[in-house]
Amino acid sequence: MNAAIDKPIAPKAERSLLVLLTLAIGFVMAMIDVTAVNVALPDISLNLSVPLTGLVWVVDGYTLTFAALLLAGGALADRFGPKSVYQTGLTVFLLSSALCGTAPSGHVLVGARLLQGFGAAMFMPSSLSLLTHAFEDERTRIKMFGIWSAMVGASTAVGPLIGGVLVHQFGWRSVFLINLPIGVLGIAMTQFLIPATPKHERPLSLISHGLGVLILGALSFFLIEGPNFGWVSVPVISAAVVTIVTTIALVQRERRGAHPLLPRALFETHSFAAINIIGFLFNFGMFGLIFLLSLYLQQKRGADALQAGLQLVPMMVGITVGNLSSARFSARLGMHKVMLAFSAAAALIALIVTVTQLYMPYPLLLVCVTIMSLLVAVAIPAMTTSAMQIAGRAYSSSAAAALNANRQIGALVGVALMGIILHTVHDWNVRLSLAFAIFTVGFGMVSFLVYRFVNVSKPNLSNAA
Known part of the structure; x- marks a missing residue:
């Protein structure tokens, strides 16, 4: 009786929340940065004389290295330990954020954004791996994954508002400089609250990772610079050829190589492969939508950064x-x-907007966008939890890296495709209708993939092994 009284539940629960906050702080910071920068784009363009294609690079430059190096981040976490890699990634992210905040030109800013993505690619898979090992009980772990996903989603949601306030009060550079105190806190909390986890030595395939970077770099150049140089220009066609050839080379290497980027067991089940495509499509739609609406509000409706952030609040809520x-x-x-x-x-709402947008007043458009965003936001944590449940603890780092790499590739392609629409179509009504038609197809494909391929009731890969 007395022993029970001497061991109160509250401190354990409080420590669990602190652990969860510590492991979410890096990705929360990164997601705020991703969405906050959207409302800062017009000010960046004006201050640094950055054209539309340059603005797309400011957004997608970060996503490019983030997506391309996430698998390397997962491998490094296994090889050197998730805790040390998590802290190193946060440090790189902080240094690059300082460089972003002091960038004298658009080229330097894009270069710093590429470095930011590298830092994020290191700490992202490590955070999920540390979270997996921090909570032994499966039911508690699933609950914590849900809360973690909700915290990340909420940070994405408040990003435009935070960005609008920061840009309005302190200028666009503050969007990046705000990361410095948050990141320092995250590194310190990790040092004191998170125990080191066992290392799992496995080879690091530098050639395969290099091919992945080359694929996404060439794909980004093709999508972003295509409208600028012309789709039949030598640089753009060359980028397309490099993308195709390197993709074929990577697939062949993964199928035949002794040390693939990802454990082959992960893709022996159709469910995990399908969930990775679903992650791509969800981020394709949501990040493409945020990019599109941020520019729509400021270019078409005449809002400044703060007003745009405020007008995006319902969607983010x-x-x-x-x-x-x-x-x-x-x-x-x-x-x-x-x-x-x-x-x-969500696909149905996107279809309604596609068909009726021309006659739809802005308040009704905002209602539709808010409902569609809410629907997708309910599905995303379920998707993340399903992926980790299928993979099991043995493959947690690799599964997290694979899923989030595909999600970031989806964000990259979504923003780039919206950039193509903005560059080639000059009527905002046509731009919106075309964009929402694409969102309709994307979310519809998610439904098909879930119906046809996803099955989370089977034993996870750890048990199967």
Whole structure:
């Protein structure tokens, strides 16, 4: 009796929350930075004389190295230990944020954004791996994954508002400089709260990682510079050829090589492969939408950075509510039904906007966008939890790296495709209709993939092994 009284539950619960906050702080910081920079784009363009293609590079430069090096980040976490890699990644992110905040030109800013992506690629898979090992009980771990995803989603949601306030009060450079105190806190909390986890030595295939970087670099150049140089110009055609050839080379190397980038067991199940495509499509839609609306509000509707951030609040509240309510929906309906039903409903909303946008007043458009964002936000944590549940603890680092790499590639392609639409179509009504037609197809494909391929009821790969 007395022993029970001497061991209160509160400190343990408080420590769990501190551990969760510590492991989320890096990615929360990165996601705020990703979405906050969207409302700063017009000010960056004006201050540094950056054209439209340059603005796309400011957004996608970060995403490029983030996506291309996430698998390397997962391998480094296994090889050197997730804790040390997590702290190193945060340090790189802080240094590059300082460089972004002091950049004298658009070229320097893009270069610093590439470095930011490298830092994020190091700490992202490490954070999920540390989270997996921090909570032994499976039910607690699933709950923590849900809360972690909700925190990340909420940070994405508040990014435009935070960015708008910072740009309005302190200028666009503050969007990057705000990372410095947050990152220092994250490094310190990790040192004192997070124990080191066992290392799992495995070869680091530098050639395969190099091919991955080359693929995404060439693809980014093709998509971003195509409207600028012309689709049949030598540089753009060369980028397309490099993308195709290096992709074929990487696939062949992964199929036949002794040390693939990802454990082959991960893709022996159709469910995990399908969830990676789903992650691509979700980020394709949501980040493409945020980029599009940020410029729409400022270029078409005449809003400044703060006004744009405020006008995006309903959409972002929808994302936050969706993320926070995801665990409840998943517990009641199951993760499979949540992903299926909510992605189908999001596709339906996107279709309604596509067909009626020309006659739709802005308040109604905002309502539709908010509902669509809420629906997708409910499905994303279910997707993340499903992926980690399928992979099991043995493959947690690699699974997290694979899923988030594909999600970031989706964000990269989504922003680049919106850039193509903005560059080639000059009527905003046509731009919006075309964009939402693409979102309709993307979210519809998610529903099909969930219905046809995703099955989280099978034993995870750890058990199967």
